[in-house]
Amino acid sequence: MMKSTILKSIFTVFLSLTLMASAILHDTTNDxxxxxxxxxxxxxxxxxxxxxxxxxxxxxxxxxxxxxxxxxxxxxxxxxxxxxxxxxxxxxxxxxxxxxxxxxxxxxxxxx
The missing domain is CATH 2.40.50 (OB fold (Dihydrolipoamide Acetyltransferase, E2P))
Known part of the structure; x- marks a missing residue:
């Protein structure tokens, strides 16, 4: 059970970092x-x-x-x-x- 929670947390952090990096690299907020x-x-x-x-x-x-x-x-x-x-x-x-x-x-x- 603990492994599952840790893996979910790691995946969530990885996904968040990936989305943030993508937003920074493809900044369209000022378009x-x-x-x-x-x-x-x-x-x-x-x-x-x-x-x-x-x-x-x-x-x-x-x-x-x-x-x-x-x-x-x-x-x-x-x-x-x-x-x-x-x-x-x-x-x-x-x-x-x-x-x-x-x-x-x-x-x-x-x-x-």
Whole structure:
């Protein structure tokens, strides 16, 4: 009986540690999900716009994963005007002289 209780306790601790490590490694608590229209690519980056309560906003991703560029040809005109579901994070710049925030695109899914 005592062995069973000890094994259950060890398993519970191991499972808890595994779940905590997974949450730390795959931190999605700061991810933002939005439906946005692709406006195109220019010298500033990849532009997506969305509207919340009649206020138009634009997201500009200076760099994105190569897989997104290849999958959707975001440097061409094919997907301009198409709606995507974006998941992104806002990362604060590590430069001490700047309060700049960097947008990091984590996932991109065509909705239309």
């Amino acid at each position: 933002i999900k939005v439906k946005a229209t692709f406006e195109g690519y220019d010298e500033m980056g990849y532009n997506f716009s969305y509207k919340v309560k009649e206020i138009q906003s634009t997201l500009i991703f200076e760099e994105i994963k190569e897989e997104f560029i290849e999958k959707y040809d975001l440097e061409g005109e094919t997907y301009v005007g198409k709606t995507f579901e974006l998941k992104y994070a806002i990362i604060e710049s590590t430069d001490d002289d700047s309060d700049e925030e960097i947008l990091v695109l984590k996932s991109l899914k065509l909705l239309e």
